Amino acid sequence: MSAEHGRLRVLAGGKSADAYDLSEQVGFVLRKANQRHLAIFASRISDLTPPQFAALAKLHEVGATSQNQLGQLVAMDAATIKGVIDRLKARDLVVLEPHGRDRRRLVVSLSDEGRNLIETLLPDALEVSEETLAPLTPRETATFLRLLAKLAEG
DSSP states (O other), X not given: OOHHHHSOOBOGGGOBGGGOOGGGOHHHHHHHHHHHHHHHHHHHXXXXXXXXXXXXXXXXXXXXXXXXXXXXXXXXXHHHHHHHHHHHHHTTSEEEEEOSSOTTSEEEEEOHHHHHHHHHHHHHXXXXXXXXXXXXXXXXXXXHHHHHHHHHHO
């Protein structure tokens, strides 16, 4: 073993690199939890991707809004939300119209078909959340969601 490999590297907090256990790392655990959630989502809501569902659900919640604002509301960058909206429009689930005062901006709203679809899927989405959180007690769920929101806000 070389001298370099024989030395312990010290990480932040005074822990050695030898103490690193992937299964205890936040990114790894979050990814595994997200994979579980996505599998549950796909088993209940198979005709939309999670980003498409998020866009429709937010439009149902807030009503017509600009494409850029919708992207911000669902935490997607401009390129991603544009692709999501394009796919939803191709399925006639949303309507795009020029903004009244600024013709360069697009306003996105639910079509009648999109409104019917999201209203049908919202109960399923609640069940997805319930199933995802099922291993937790109600108190743990509240704490988990509060802490996760805090992490998300940074």
